Amino acid sequence: MDRFVFLTLDGLSKGAVYAAFALALVLIWRSTRIVNFAQGALAVVTAYIAYSVTGATGSYWVGFAAAIVSGLVLGAIVERGVMRFVEQAPPLNAVTVGLGLVLLIQGILGMVYANDFRFFPAPVGQQALKAGDLALVSPFDLLVFGTVVLVMLLLALLFTRTRVGLRMRAAAFAPEVSRLLGVNVGRMLTLGWALAAAVGALAGMLVIPTGLGLHPTAMDLVFVSAFTAAVVGGFDSPVGAVVGGLVVGLVLSYVTGYFGADLTPIAVLVLLLAVLLVRPGGLFAGAKARHV
């Protein structure tokens, strides 16, 4: 029972990261109907930037800020420089371009930083706090959870309470009508990609210190988990992405805890397959009513 409680809390903490990463995928999907396969690689780039900045300044938090800012910039560059040209094209074009970006980014990172695992320290302890004999959560888990909840609240406020949020939603739902109403849809798409990449960068900064280590491919498995989370959530629903992230986190934590870490990558894929077979629209797919 103690072990179950520990695994549950650990799973929720990991799941929070998957949720954030899945949310970034959903943000882009909703506005451009593109699955950003390069999101993991982009997050790794920002983590390397954070690594360099932290190395130079000695402060994790300065590096953290550098990761978020470089995520914003990188997301905007990728949308303006690459994805804009495939947004209107058949879906496969964007997939190919995204995977091409992954190879390009991983190649460049390997050349600049070498393909070694680098130790990326966490800002706070990762030893679980104990209540009596019961191992519960580490301070780092609490940091992860708090940060993700905060970011989601901020995103929700941005989208529902601000003028730019209303513009972004309108541009995603009805680009043509939005243009007629004076919304610069192209700018909203760039902003959406920038925000998503920043959220991805944040997720990277929260997951890479947890034993993953920094490596050009460090986020590959996280990407698969987050992709599964987004599929579980139906890909169109921010709430679904969050719930999907927590579900995936829990499943993986139980598999790792009870059956061993070797099975974790397979478990993600089995879960993905199961959802696609049983409920391809995701658990949160409502009766889809797209009106004209």
Next chain:
Amino acid sequence: MNGGPILDVTGLVAGYGGAPVLHDITLSVGRGAIVAVLGANGAGKTTLLRTLSGLLKPSAGRIVFDGTELRGIPVDRLVQRGMAHVPEGRGVVTELTVDENLRLGGLWRSDRAAAAAALAEVYELFPPLAARRRHAGHQLSGGERQMLAIGRALVASPTLLLLDEPSLGLAPKITAQIMTLLAQLRERTGLTVLLVEQNVRSALSIADHGVVMALGRIVVETGSAALRDDEDLRHAYLGF
């Protein structure tokens, strides 16, 4: 503001990549006029509106709106100049609430007080919308959606309103209400309306002029009374 026509179109040619849909359209719309654009399905009425509002780039010809040539001005800048286009199928963003849809219409305005005042006025104009502020667009009836689409355009306080088939799918009584409202708006604000309609009778009931299109050309341009009363014209182009 000058005294000339609010819209002056010369030699307009436009289409969707293949053969042009609009051939050599020349049209002038005076300030404060209500002009009905009539014609059969596929005559190019919707294409004309889409070209006027910049959604479709013309391959030839010029559009002068309120004294400014529109070439090179992006679609999302036209609303600031006073042009509002309510597209066919109403264009309500169904995922957003009534209030969000309406606010969207005034977001471009830097003068927030004016935007808020225009919003309040629209709610006054359409009491059913005021009662359903928090409802999502997809919860509205067809008539309410049409009110929302027109109301949203009005939040921008336009000088020219391009309306594409406002009567589509609406009960005759509601269509009549909308036509009356347009006539009242014109009286009160001097709004110019370019009204594309299949429903010839209701369009001509409020229009000053009628423009009949066939196969992408303007074939008749005359006073609306003439269109109503000239049986040969009606038979030849409007089918009744």
